[in-house]
Amino acid sequence: MKYTKLMTAGALVAGLCPAAAHAQVSRVFVSVNGNDLNDCLQPASACRTLNGGIAKVDTNGEVIVIDTGSFAGANITKGVKINVPSGTIAFSASSVVVNAPAATVVIRGLTLKAFTPGSGTGIDIQAAGTVLVENSVLDGWSNGIDVQAAAGAVRLDVKDSTFRNNSNDGLLVSATGAIVTVDQSRFERSGWVGLQVLGASTASVTRSFFASNLYGVGTNHAGAVVNVTRSTVSGSGDWGAYANPGFLRVAESLITGNNVGIQNGGGATTVESFKDNLVRGNTTNTSGTITTATRQ
Numbered sequence: 337m338k339y340t341k342l343m344t345a346g347a348l349v350a351g352l353c354p355a356a357a358h359a360q361v362s363r364v365f366v367s368v369n370g371n372d373l374n375d376c377l378q379p380a381s382a383c384r385t386l387n388g389g390i391a392k393v394d395t396n397g398e399v400i401v402i403d404t405g406s407f408a409g410a411n412i413t414k415g416v417k418i419n420v421p422s423g424t425i426a427f428s429a430s431s432v433v434v435n436a437p438a439a440t441v442v443i444r445g446l447t448l449k450a451f452t453p454g455s456g457t458g459i460d461i462q463a464a465g466t467v468l469v470e471n472s473v474l475d476g477w478s479n480g481i482d483v484q485a486a487a488g489a490v491r492l493d494v495k496d497s498t499f500r501n502n503s504n505d506g507l508l509v510s511a512t513g514a515i516v517t518v519d520q521s522r523f524e525r526s527g528w529v530g531l532q533v534l535g536a537s538t539a540s541v542t543r544s545f546f547a548s549n550l551y552g553v554g555t556n557h558a559g560a561v562v563n564v565t566r567s568t569v570s571g572s573g574d575w576g577a578y579a580n581p582g583f584l585r586v587a588e589s590l591i592t593g594n595n596v597g598i599q600n601g602g603g604a605t606t607v608e609s610f611k612d613n614l615v616r617g618n619t620t621n622t623s624g625t626i627t628t629a630t631r632q
Contacts, residue, residue, distance in 0.1 A: 360394050361377065361392060361393050361397060362393070362394060362397045362398065363377075363393065363397060363398045363400065364376035364377060364382075364383060364389045364393045364397070364398075364399055364400070365377075365378065365379050365381075365382040365383065365389070365399075365400050365401075365402050366383045366384070366385065366386060366388065366389045366399060366400065366401045366402065366407060367379065367383075367384070367401075367402050367403050367405075368384070368403055368404070368405030368406075368407075369382070369403070370382035370383045370384040370388075371383070371384050372384050372385055372387075372388030372391075375392070376388065376392045376393075379402050382402060384407075385407055385408045386399060386401075386407050386408060386409070386410040386418060386428070386432075387408065387409075387410055387411060390410060390411075390412060390414075393416060395414045395415050395416070395439075396414075396415040396416065396417075396439075396440070397416060397417070398416070398417040398419055399416060399417065399418050399419065400419050400421070401418070401419070401420045401421075401424060401426040401445070402421075402424070403424060404424050404425045404426070404427075405425075405427065406427045406428065406429070407426055407427070407428055408428060408430050409429075409430025409431045409432055410428075410432045410433070411433050411435070412434045412435070412436055412441055413436050414436050414439055415436060415439035415440045415441060416436075416439075416442075417442040417444070418442065418443050418444065418445075418446065419442070419444050419445065420445025420446060420471075422445070422471075424445070425447055426445060426446050426447065427447045427449065428446060428447070428448050428449075429449060429451035430451065431448070431456055431457055431458060431459070431460050431477075432446070432448065432458070432459045432460070433460045433462065434459065434461045434462060434463070434464050434467055435462040435464075436463060436464050436465075437463040437464070437465070438464075438465040439464055439465055440464075440465055440466045440467075441466070441467045441468070442467075442468045442470075443459065443468070443469045443470070443472060444468075444469075444470045444472070445470070445471045445472060446472045446473075447472070447473040447475070448472065448473065448474050448475065448477070448480075449473070449475040450475070450476040450477045450478075453476045453501070453503075454476065454478060454502075454503035454527075455477070455478055456477050456478055457477055457478060457479045457480075457481070457482045458474035458475075458477045458479070458481060458502075459474065459480070459481045459482070460482050460484070461481065461482065461483045461484060461487050461490060461492065462484050462486060462487055463486065463487055463490070464487065464490050465490065465491070466490070466491045466492075466493070467490065467491070467492045467493070468492075468493045468495075469481065469492070469493070469494045469495070469497055470494075470495045470496055470497065471495075471496045471497065472497045473497065473498045473500075474497070474498070474499045474500075474502065475498075475499075475500050475501055475502075476500075476501045476502065476503075477502050477503070478502065478503050478504045479502060479504050479505050479506075479507075479508045480499040480502045480505070480506045480507055481494070481499075481506075481507045482505075482508045482510070483507075483508065483509045483510065483511045483514050483516065483537075484510060485510045485511055485512065485535060486511075487511040487514065488511055488512060488513055488514070489511070489512070489513035489514060489515075490514050490515075491515045492509075492514065492515075492516045492517075493517050493519075494507070494516070494517070494518045494519070494521055495519045495520060495521065496519070496520050496521065497522075498521065498522045498524070499521070499522065499523045499524065499526070499530065500522070500523075500524040501524070501525050501526075502525075502526050502527065503526075503527040503528075504526070504527055504528045504529075505526055505528050505529045505530070505531070505532045506523040506524075506526045506529070506530045506531060506549070507523070507530070507531045508529075508532050508534065509531075509532070509533045509534065509535060509537050509539060509560075510534040510535045511535050511537055512535045512536045512537065512559075513536065513537060514537035514538070515537065515538050516533075516537065516538065516539040516540070517540050517541075517542075518531065518539070518540070518541045518542070518544055519541075519543055519544070520542075520543045520544060521544045521545075522545045522546075522547070523544070523545070523546045523547070523549060523553070524545075524546075524547045525547070525548045525549065526549040526550065526551075527550060528549075528550055529549060529550065529551040529552070529553070529554065530546040530551070530552050530553050531546070531552075531553045531554075531562075532553075532554065532555070532556065533554075533555040533560040533561075533562055533582065534555075534556055534557050534560075535557055535560065536557060536558075536559030536560060537557075537559075538560070538561040538562075538563075539555075539560075539561070539562050539563070540562075540563040540565070541553060541562070541563065541564045541565065541567055542565045542566050542567065543565075543566050543567060544567045544568075545567065545568050545570075546568065546569040546570065546572070547568075547570050547571050548570075548571040548572075548573075549571075549572055549573075550572065550573045550574055551572055551573075551574050551575050551576075551578065552569040552570075552572045552575065552576040552577055552578075552594065553567075553569060553576075553577050553578075554575065554577055554578035554579055554580065554582070554584060554599075555578075555579050555580070555581070555582030555583070555584065556580050556581070556582065557581070557582055558581045558603065558604040558605075559582070560579075560582040560583065561582065561583045561584075562577075562579070562582065562584050562585070563584075563585045563587075564577055564585070564586045564587070564589055565586075565587045565588055566587075566589060567589045568590045568591075568592075569589065569590070569592075569594065569597075570591075570592050570593040570594065571593050571594065572593075572594040572595060572596075573595060574594075574595050574596065575594065575595065575596045575598075575599040576591050576594035576595075576596065576597045576598060576599075576618065577589075577591060577597070577598050577599070578596075578598070578599035578601060578607075579600060579601060579605045579606070579607050580599065580600075580601025580602070580605065581601060581602070581603035581604045581605040582604075582605060583605075583606045583607075584598075584605075584606070584607045584608070585608045585610070585629075586598060586607075586608070586610065586613055587610040587631075588610070588612045589613050589614075590613075590614045591613065591614070591615045591616075591618065591621075592614070592615075592616055592617040592618060593617055593618065594618045595618065595619045595620065596618060596619065596620045596622075597615045597616075597618035597620065597621045597622055598615060598621070598622045598623070598626055599622075599623045599624060600622075600623065600624025600625050600626060601624065602624060605624075605625075606627065607624065607625070607627065608626075608627045608629045609622070609626050609627070609628055609629065610628075610630065610631060611628060611629070611630055612631070
């Protein structure tokens, strides 16, 4: 009897050991003073790079950058949150590549500036369920963010972020079925377009600023929809807000100082400008067929 009880107790302990050995890692830390060989579970034993932290944390866990410095790029293949607290500058001259089908990825507080100005992609979204980009800077790339055609029906939410000096587009959407929202963000000095939709996707922009891009914001795909609300589009070398082709709606916005304020490029195109817009001070305020709409 005693032997049986001892065997039972021993079996129970043995059964618990694998669970203890595989404890969840929901949060890791990254520091300029860290080392990717560390366990990264505490600030004192932090990783050195973003990829080091991503490798150590479980799916849907959080990678926290604890001090200012350069942390290289990242290859994200699972759900993860990269979090840079306010007041810390986490800098990278290499791309962040998201290839995590159906996963949720959060990128908060990163400053991504291209090592070779005008080349590469700041955040390259190849596959995901949802990507959230907040309080981030995309500076000097070819494309600041690229939602690739192969990404499909991904959702991208951008808030409080800055896209500047990108030689092609600040934000490029070539996927089909993507849903993109942008709030309180700036698109400045893009060599081509501040925000461009090239696939059958929908982009909705609110409380944002487009300044000194060649083209401000619009679509070049018949199946695309672009909504611009409570935003400013100014200083575009060519068109400010446009559809060429596609569907464009502009409401409660200031369109000024552009070569053409609002452009209907023809083809399968509908452009709606609501009466609460201020479209003034452009070389040409509107071009093509513009439907003037009222709110319901």
